[in-house]
Amino acid sequence: MTAITANQINLDNNGIDSIKLQEWDQKHHMHPWAEVSTEKPTFGIVTEGKGIYLYDHTGKKYIDGPGGMWCVNVGYGRKEIASAVSNQLTKLPYSSPWTSTTEPASILAKRISDKTPQGLNNVFFSTCGSTAIDTAIRFVHFFNNIMGKRNKKIIIGREKGYHGSTFLSASVSGKERDKRHLDTEQDLVRFLPDINPYNRPTGMNIDAWCDEKIVDLEKCICEAGPENVAAFIAEPILASGGVIIPPKGYHQKALEVCKKNNVLYISDEVVTGFGRLGHWFASEEVFGIKPDIITCAKGLTSGYMPMGATIISDKLIKSLNDKCKKSTLFSHGFTYSGHPAAAAAALKTMDIIEDEKILNHVRQVSPHFQDRLQALGDKHEIIGDARGIGLLGCLEGNIGSGLTESETLSVDYEFGSLIDAATEKRGLLVRPIINMCVFSPPLIITKTEIDNMFDILDDSLNEVQNIVLSKKT
Ligand code: PLP
Numbered sequence: 001m002t003a004i005t006a007n008q009i010n011l012d013n014n015g016i017d018s019i020k021l022q023e024w025d026q027k028h029h030m031h032p033w034a035e036v037s038t039e040k041p042t043f044g045i046v047t048e049g050k051g052i053y054l055y056d057h058t059g060k061k062y063i064d065g066p067g068g069m070w071c072v073n074v075g076y077g078r079k080e081i082a083s084a085v086s087n088q089l090t091k092l093p094y095s096s097p098w099t100s101t102t103e104p105a106s107i108l109a110k111r112i113s114d115k116t117p118q119g120l121n122n123v124f125f126s127t128c129g130s131t132a133i134d135t136a137i138r139f140v141h142f143f144n145n146i147m148g149k150r151n152k153k154i155i156i157g158r159e160k161g162y163h164g165s166t167f168l169s170a171s172v173s174g175k176e177r178d179k180r181h182l183d184t185e186q187d188l189v190r191f192l193p194d195i196n197p198y199n200r201p202t203g204m205n206i207d208a209w210c211d212e213k214i215v216d217l218e219k220c221i222c223e224a225g226p227e228n229v230a231a232f233i234a235e236p237i238l239a240s241g242g243v244i245i246p247p248k249g250y251h252q253k254a255l256e257v258c259k260k261n262n263v264l265y266i267s268d269e270v271v272t273g274f275g276r277l278g279h280w281f282a283s284e285e286v287f288g289i290k291p292d293i294i295t296c297a298k299g300l301t302s303g304y305m306p307m308g309a310t311i312i313s314d315k316l317i318k319s320l321n322d323k324c325k326k327s328t329l330f331s332h333g334f335t336y337s338g339h340p341a342a343a344a345a346a347l348k349t350m351d352i353i354e355d356e357k358i359l360n361h362v363r364q365v366s367p368h369f370q371d372r373l374q375a376l377g378d379k380h381e382i383i384g385d386a387r388g389i390g391l392l393g394c395l396e397g398n399i400g401s402g403l404t405e406s407e408t409l410s411v412d413y414e415f416g417s418l419i420d421a422a423t424e425k426r427g428l429l430v431r432p433i434i435n436m437c438v439f440s441p442p443l444i445i446t447k448t449e450i451d452n453m454f455d456i457l458d459d460s461l462n463e464v465q466n467i468v469l470s471k472k473t
Pocket of ligand 1: 069128129130131133162163164165235239240268269270271297298
């Protein structure tokens with residue numbers, strides 16, 4: 001959301017007006033992924049949410065195209081989640097996970113295990129997606145150390161992959177532009193080149209592209225030496241890299257290569273988990289793979305509370321057990337691992353998904369969502385690629401083609417902000433990522449709401465196209 005011009009509106013009975021709030025925010029609040037300057041950007045004030053809609057401080061209503069940050073899967077205003085959290089906080093706000101368990105945490109671990117592919121039954125709770133990834137990587141290193149393979153440490157990630165913002169999760173993320181001024185671990189990480197089928201050479205068919213991508217993985221393992229490679233980490237769909245859908249068969253072939261080389265497979269389902277593709281988890285149900293470790297967060301609590309989880313296979317735990325003959329201390333964890341109130345929010349989220357048959361709903365409305373998305377790509381000249389799966393979508397602009405890299409970047413950013421402004425004006429929030437616009441609305445979105453969303457996008461793209469064309473002439 002871009003800055004909303006603040007009208008002086010009293011926001012609550014503290015008498016704090018919107019102008020003051022934006023001033024304080026601008027002066028003191030450092031937002032994620034925001035410019036650092038004494039002149040910080042001004043953010044719009046969101047005051048309320050209901051269903052798929054958000055309301056700003058002026059009362060203006062918006063369709064929430066990104067579903068928060070790919071997370072508010074069951075929609076806003078769920079009083080039953082608020083009550084579950086409130087009841088839990090009143091009864092027991094906290095108990096140390098080092099020395100005890102709680103009702104919601106243990107029930108949640110069991111319920112998650114019931115939804116994962118068979119054989120993935122060991123749930124380690126954390127506080128968000130990044131810490132779920134850190135947990136996965138630290139566990140893999142721990143595992144190899146115990147198994148006597150102390151050199152097996154390298155993690156293979158992918159260009160445009162995103163796994164988080166802690167040092168370790170950022171180190172395995174492959175979005176180069178995000179790393180320009182930040183340090184990351186380099187020695188223990190390797191990256192595979194772009195797998196986006198849209199960027200394949202002209203004339204190459206998808207199967208050949210898939211084969212090439214698998215060769216990239218094999219080559220990477222071979223060059224580093226399989227004895228040094230610990231794990232391959234992959235989002236089933238590269239979400240914030242621009243909803244990149246690997247070619248058909250890619251995941252299965254990648255898993256085979258990993259197995260052949262004793263490389264563990266970490267499937268990062270922080271975005272795809274909990275219904276985004278119409279299933280609890282996408283790894284097996286959509287892509288036919290049973291990874292060694294799955295990470296999740298976001299949809300787990302539908303954004304109502306912060307929580308992440310790392311689910312580890314029985315096979316790995318058993319191997320550790322067999323090797324040690326007695327238990328081994330995994331010296332890793334967070335004060336808020338399995339926080340009872342977050343677990344209560346997750347349990348209620350799972351109830352809602354089941355009671356309202358939301359997975360089924362996603363499978364029913366997704367084809368319509370994807371048809372409307374595709375139609376925009378076909379209609380608008382400024383769109384180079386329209387792609388998506390389930391309730392995930394991306395429109396990639398092509399107005400920078402033919403320019404130099406630095407010219408392209410500024411035109412690309414401009415494209416993103418033009419779309420952002422045009423849609424916001426019409427009551428739709430989108431998430432511009434450079435020259436892309438990604439969508440992941442709450443999963444409860446109806447067919448009519450999908451139509452409203454794409455009608456707004458259609459009008460907005462007409463407006464942006466006119467602006468772009470008028471600049472060219
Ligand atoms: N993994 C994926 C696939 C993500 O998209 C994200 C966040 O967008 C993360 C991990 C990190 O999650 P968090 O921001 O909750 O730390």
